[in-house]
Amino acid sequence: EPEVTQTPSHQVTQMGQEVILRCVPISNHLYFYWYRQILGQKVEFLVSFYNNEISEKSEIFDDQFSVERPDGSNFTLKIRSTKLEDSAMYFCASSEPQGGLGEAFFGQGTRLTVV
Amino acid sequence: AQTVTQSQPEMSVQEAETVTLSCTYDTSENNYYLFWYKQPPSRQMILVIRQEAYKQQNATENRFSVNFQKAAKSFSLKISDSQLGDTAMYFCAFTAGTYKYIFGTGTRLKVLA
Numbered sequence: 001e002p003e004v005t006q007t008p009s010h011q012v013t014q015m016g017q018e019v020i021l022r023c024v025p026i027s028n029h030l031y032f033y034w035y036r037q038i039l040g041q042k043v044e045f046l047v048s049f050y051n052n053e054i055s056e057k058s059e060i061f062d063d064q065f066s067v068e069r070p071d072g073s074n075f076t077l078k079i080r081s082t083k084l085e086d087s088a089m090y091f092c093a094s095s096e097p098q099g100g101l102g103e104a105f106f107g108q109g110t111r112l113t114v115v
Numbered sequence: 116a117q118t119v120t121q122s123q124p125e126m127s128v129q130e131a132e133t134v135t136l137s138c139t140y141d142t143s144e145n146n147y148y149l150f151w152y153k154q155p156p157s158r159q160m161i162l163v164i165r166q167e168a169y170k171q172q173n174a175t176e177n178r179f180s181v182n183f184q185k186a187a188k189s190f191s192l193k194i195s196d197s198q199l200g201d202t203a204m205y206f207c208a209f210t211a212g213t214y215k216y217i218f219g220t221g222t223r224l225k226v227l228a
Contacts, residue, residue, distance in 0.1 A: 033215070043160070043206060043218040056215055089158055093216075103150070104216055106160035 002026045006092050006107035013082050013114055021077045021110045023092030032075045033093040033104060034067065036060065043091065049075065082114045117142045119209050121219035128197045129227050135182075136192045136222045138207030144168075147211035149183065149190045154204040154221070163205070166190065197226045 005024045013019050025032050034046040048055040049067055064080045075094075079086055089111050093104040118141045128134035140149070151163040166174045166183050174181050178198075182191045194201055207219040 035216075037158075042220045043208075043216075045215040045217065048215055058215075091160060093160075103148070103162060103165055104210075105162075106152075108157070108159045111158075 002105075004092055004094055004105050004107035006090075006110050008110060009108065010111045011113070013112070015084055015114055016081050019079050019082055019112065021079075021090050021092075021112070023075045023077075023107055024073055025075055025092070025094030026105055027073075029094035029096055029105070031055075031095045032067075032069070033095075034077045035091040035093065035106075037089040037091065037109075038085075039088070046077075046090075079112075082112075084114050087112060087114045117144075117209060117211065117217050119207050119217050119219040121207055121222050123222045124220070125223045125225070127225040127227055128194075130197055130199060132197055133193060133195045134197055134224065136194075136205050136207075136224065138190045138192070138219055140188050140190065140207070140209050140217075142188070142209065142211055144211040147209060149181075150208040150210075150216070151179070151181070151190075151192045152206045152208060152218075153201075154206060155202075160206075164192065194224075199226050199228060202226045 007022045032049040035043050037043045045058050047057040047061045066078045068076050089109045091109045092107040095104045120139045147168045149166045153161045153163050164176045164179050178195045180193045204221045204223050206221045208216045210216045
């Protein structure tokens with residue numbers, strides 16, 4: 001069964017360092033998303049991506065964040081200068097060509113710890 | 116603004132019993148999807164069930180069913196014959212074609228042996 005895969009599963013980084021979280025969406029999906037879940041809190045939308053550009057972003061997704069689909073299969077989230085409060089579980093998701101009205105398939109998440 | 120509310124932070128149920136998790140939402144859209152996701156301790160997000168707003172029939176997936184009340188903007192999840200493996204955090208989610216999913220705060224369900 002096709003699935004969304006994320007790497008790494010856990011990353012520890014020093015405050016101020018740049019991190020790149022990687023995702024491989026399901027191959028025929030066209031809509032991609034990043035979500036964040038701070039421990040014990042709800043899942044929050046960060047950004048959606050379609051046709052090589054951002055479709056929508058939340059107020060959380062400020063200038064320190066960026067997304068890219070560098071090679072047609074990977075979908076990355078870059079955090080330029082990490083802060084302690086960026087520590088969270090980051091989920092990548094993708095959905096079918098009908099887009100936002102379809103089911104989002106989530107990856108297993110990357111646990112980011114900023115120390 | 117579109118919101119999703121889960122008013123039960125924690126619930127417990129005896130194994131083999133039935134439990135219902137509540138979810139309400141607010142939207143002015145007429146066409147949208149609703150979902151229940153399960154998040155076990157591994158923290159992976161697993162789709163449990165989905166409901167299209169234009170369908171009047173309530174969705175069912177094995178032991179999981181929903182009670183979708185569109186006028187009341189209510190979307191509850193019923194788990195029948197609860198199993199120990201059902202212990203998890205359950206999130207209600209909503210999407211209305213705006214390329215994003217809005218999640219509730221979750222209900223932590225514990226199934227007791």
